[in-house]
Amino acid sequence: MVSELRGATAIVGVAESDLGEVAPGTTPADLMGQASIRALADAGLTVSDVDGLFAAGTQMMMGSLSLGEYLGINARYSDGTNTGGSSFEAHLHHAEAAIAAGLCDVALIAYGSTQRSLLRSGGTIPQEQPNPYEEPYAPMMPISAYALAASRHMHQFGTTREDLATVAVAAREWAVMNPKAWSRKPTTVEEILAAPMISDPLSVKDCCLLTDGGGAIVVTSAERARDLAKEPVYVLGSGEAQSHLHISSMPDFTVTSAVQSGQRAFEAAGLTVEDVDVVELYDAFTINTLLFLEDLGFCKKGEAGRFVREVGIGPKGGLPVNTNGGGLSYCHPGMYGLLLLVEAVRQIRGESGDRQVADCDVALVNGNGGFLSSQCTTILGSAATL
Structure with a gap:
């Protein structure tokens, strides 16, 4: 059933913080604040307009409180849900x-991470509590x-390392x-295959980048969005699902709960895959x-290996996927899900420059958290989709 909320809200501002490797002394809150100010300016709004705060991170326990304190916002609604990289779609x-x-x-909605700077200086990022069945x-x-999921997919469906490498080449x-x-x-593909193996069958080139960075998006009602600085990008449908925390508890290594989150999002939007113009997927690994x-x-x-080779997901392919370069080549500051939304909005607005997908009205975003644990799918659309 199509959601009664279809098109009722819109993203009106998006921005990244500084990306890559940031200045010494920069904190995750600095990057959240930087991206937030930029996103609000993109929308034609100011800090005083914000009354709802949403944040999560790997380097802060209370992200929304940190964001509110940093920007001086006394929010009347706050959400610190943390499901890993899918948090921001949630x-x-x-x-x-x-x-x-x-x-x-x-x-x-904001995020910031200095994980690259932290790890290069000898620091550590807290991990989940140990699992006695895996440790x-x-x-x-x-x-x-x-790597365990990749191995199973290869065994069960004949997927090859060349198929995985094709994903990394398209992202680049x-x-x-x-x-x-x-x-x-x-x-x-040859360079990807020749890269040092990290965890068989994944080489270092099958893995996401390790960067600093952050992002922010501003969301409001469709009615208010009409009077703001940029063309609104409407939320057409969303779906959330989870299946496990630890990989040893995953019901099937080749099937994620994106099956459920995707079905829920498509149903809420009243759309199908044939309606999607651009796809932004959380590509922490190929x-x-x-x-x-x-x-x-x-x-x-079982057919995705053939799909990426024959249909194609790069600029000359049949389905544009991860049009900013993804976590594999663009940026991956620990939790990447918010930057998926930033790119999707820019594609629908027609702001992506040389990588712009023609006639882009519908974008699908899929955030992933944990060890293929949590999935959240969002479908965004231009005014033409309402």
Whole structure:
């Protein structure tokens, strides 16, 4: 059933913070604040307009409180839901409901991380509590969890390392056209395959970047959005789902809960995969892209390897995927999900420069958290979709 909230709220401002490697002494709150000010300016709003705060992070326990303190906002609605990298798609879903219920009028969703600077200086980022069923095997988390899923997919469906490498090459092809991307040097399947193995079958080139950075989006009602600085990008449908926390408890290593989150989002939006013009997937590892293409319905289970080779997901392919270069080549500051939304909005607005997808009215975003644990799918649209 199409959601009664379809098109009732809109994203009106988006921005990144500084990305890559930030100045010494910069904090995650600094990057959240920087991105927030930029996103509000993009919308033609100010800090005083915000009354709803949404934030999560790996370096702060109380993200929304930190954001409010940093910007001097005494919010009347706050949400610190943390489901890993999918948190921000969930925040958008929650903001949609909160605005419709009158709990807030202007919601700010923000994130910041200095993980690259922290780790390079010898610091550590807190991890989940140990799992006694996994710890004896000394897995290199999170990559070993994703390597396990990749191995199973290869065994069950005949997926190859070349298929995985094709995902990384496509991401780089998009990144070459993105002046903000961290890795812009063209690459090949052969270079990906020759890269050092980290956790079989994933090499270092199958893994996301390690960067600092953050982002922010501003959300309000469709009615208010009409009077703001930029063309609104409407929330057409959202869906959330989760299946486990630890990879050893995943019911099927080749099927994620994006099956459920995607179905819920498409149903709420009243759309199908055929309506989607651009796809932004959480590509922390190359296997992610294959799994999500299947689970969201862009191809059948087990056929994503063939899909990325024959249909194509790069600039010359049949389905534009991760048009900013993704977590593999653009930026990955620990929790990447908010930056997926930033790129989707820019594509619908027609603001993506050389990498702009023609006639882009519908964008699908899929956030992933934990070890393929939490999925949240969002479908965004231009005014033409209402």
